[in-house]
Structure formats: structure tokens, C-alpha cells
Amino acid sequence: MLSKRIIPCLDVRDGLLTKGIKFEGNVNIGDPVETARLYYEEGADEIVFYDITASAEERKIMLKVVEKVASTIFIPFSVGGGISTLEDMRSTLLAGAEKISVNSAAVKNPGIISQGAEAFGSQCVVVGMDVLKVEKSRSVPSGYEIVIHGGRKHMGIDALWWAREVERLGAGEICLNSIDADGTKNGYELELTRLITDNVRIPVIASGGAGNPEHMVDAVTRGGASAALIASIVHYGEYTIPEIKQYMHNNGVKVRMDW
């Protein structure tokens, strides 16, 4: 039986780890390679790296980080942030990432999803969706809208429509981030999560709002997600990954307990 995955997300800027609340006021809290190794040893099922600013110069720094990580941990990891071309994808995969995550670039140029899937296989292509709850309207009938630039720019695209569209284009997985819930620690946006998981057949990673292990149980049961993304609660030591997994296991969720 397939286990639900716990995926720590490491935000990286200039090769260093940061975690912001609602994308503002970032502070550095460590070395991404060391932290990845620690989470690997603690039983993380996968790791996500998010290159926060990703200028051309920073992308080179990030590729060095990716190479080091790939020689240090032996579980899948993905890299996102500013990836917008097939060449970006190729260099990141060759540096050792298992998957690449595209977000704004896919909204602006959906063709990148099918091109990436064709060139490297669907399993490599994760589409990150930043979603904001809005009034239902003709252009956004589900009441969930796709936003980019950390929520600053509304795209007038319905999140449910977009989720189905990225699946059709060949995405292997969706990382579904609620901008409303992100950084609140009040739990994942379960209504949104369930809406998307009920309507696509590719795996969905719930993201944004994790505050305690119960939230992760909710994300994968009530939300129907295949995986839960976590950040601050492990980065700042409020919970360890083994504690989270033990709690989920005790609550009847199949998670990987031996590693």
C-alpha cells in the first residue's frame, strides 16, 4: 500500500536557507545541504527546494547546491523557482534533481509543461499552483484563482480549470499551495485540496498552513492529498519529522516508518 509522503520544503536564496511568512520578511536559517541531509536521516520522503529569487547568477549557485544535495541524499528531490525554459529543466535534472517544479512560467507559457513531459517524462514535471480564495465569478467559477509573484498578481484563471489543464498537458504531479493558508499555521486549505484531488488523477501535494501533525493527517485524509508539504514547523524545531510520522501512523495514516 502506498504511503502518504511528508515533504519538507527548503526555500533557498543565494545558496542559503530561508523561510518567509507570506513571502515577506525572509531570514536565513541555515545551509540547505546540511539541512537536507538531516531531514533525509530523519525520514523525509522527499525534499523540495525552492529558489526564491532565481536570477541567472543565483541559478548557477543553486545548481551547485543541487549537485551537492544529489551526492548527499538518496531520496527524490525537486527544485523549483524561476525555472522557465527546457534548458533550465535539463540543467537542473542533470545536476541531480529528480523533478522540476514550474509555477509562474507554466501559467505564462503552458507549453513548457508538455515540452518538459515530452523531453524528460511526466514524472519529472511538477506544476506548482499558487491559489487565492476569491468571490466566485464567470472567469473564476470555483472561487479559487491562480495568482503569481507570491500572490501579488491575479491571473483571472480558475484553479480547478488550471489543475485539469496541467494534467492534460502532461504534468506528473501538482503542488497545490494556498496563499491564504500559507504561513498561518492554521492548517491546510482542505476545501481547495479536496476540490482539486477529486478532479485530477495525478498526485497532489498539499501546501501552505501546516501548524501541527493533525493538519497533515487532515490534508491526506479529508483533503485526499498524496503528500503534505511542510516548512516552518520543522525548520524551527517545533516538531521533528519522526514525531509527525508517528502521529500520522497512530491516526491510521500509512506513512513510511522504517528508513
Added chain:
Amino acid sequence: MIAILDYRAGNLTSVKRALDHLDIPNEVTSNKDLLHSSLGIIFPGVGAAGSAMRNLRDNGLDNTIKSLVMSGKPMLGICLGCQVILDESLENTTATLGIIPGRCEKFSRNLSDESGHPISIPHMGWNNIWLKKECPLFKGIPENSEFYFVHSYYPVPDPAYIIGVTHYGLDFCSVFGRAGLWAMQFHPEKSGEPGLKILSNFYSYCLEK
């Protein structure tokens, strides 16, 4: 030296990195002399069966691999590398190497998980393996260990070759083969310590052989 078969498909670097980490001498290669002189071959792969077979045939590697395996060279096929060992794949209806009788099938969209929800496809993530037979590559690995899978097609070998079974919507064969020739649907190079143990067990087997 362990040869990692280079047939221009998918991510070969992750297997190399895992072997480097384990201090196992290795070479990513399509050179026939090197394949012959290696202690054993790892046949990795991510991608589609059709283009993989084309690349193998274009380089004459299909016959090289077959004759090496027949002559007793140890081989470990991973993911696509495991599927290609069989007769045919429904993925691009491709005739594959046919070293072990069997075929590959696609996960049906009608399958459900334990709670009655339709399964996600691909099968992506960590899952268990129930060993039906003893296998030297699993020596020293705790029974409850999980391994990382990512695939939409699964192998259906001749039942005589089934070694391990995994449940995802249905029971499918995740490990098959015989002494010296093993095929695994999951990725040992991405399955943490238990996965690394499989790779080092394979190397030990090659050294003893």
C-alpha cells in the same frame, strides 16, 4: 567495476551518485568492451520503452546485453530497465529484449485504493515489497522497508520469475528474475538506506561470482 548501461535514456547520474557514495567502482558506458570486462551491469532507466529500445538497437546494445546475460554476467534492471527485460511493453506497443518471458501493462484507471478512491497514476511514492522468494539482494533489509516507485506501467513476468509483489490498486510484481539477473520496478538509488543496501548487495554478488 560495475557498468551503468548508457543508452541515452533518462537519468543515469543518480545511479552513479549512489554507487560513488558506496565507494563501488563504476562507469557509465555503452562501450561493449567495458560491458564485457565489468563485474556486472546495471540497466537503469526512466522514460518510454519505445525510445529506449530504439536507442539500444541503434547501438547494437540489445544483442550485446542479451549475450552477456546468457553468458552469466550479473545484471540488475531498474524501472524501465526492468520492463525492457521482458518480451513486450504495451507502452508504445514495443517489442522489448525478451530475456525473461512476460510483458508490461498499464495501471487501469478503474482501480481503487483501500479507501475506495480511484488511484492516482503514476504510482508515485513509497511502497512495500512482499518477498515471495528469498533474494540475495534483499539480504539484511528489514521486512517493513519501503522503496520509491514512479511508473504508470508494471511488469507481468512469467510467474516462475516473480520474487516480490507490491500492492497498488492490485498486486503487481515489483521484483523478478533469477540468480544473477534481477529486475526491479522501483528505484533503489532513490530509496534511502534500504535501496543503497540493494545496490551494495548486488556489488557483493558480482564480487563473489
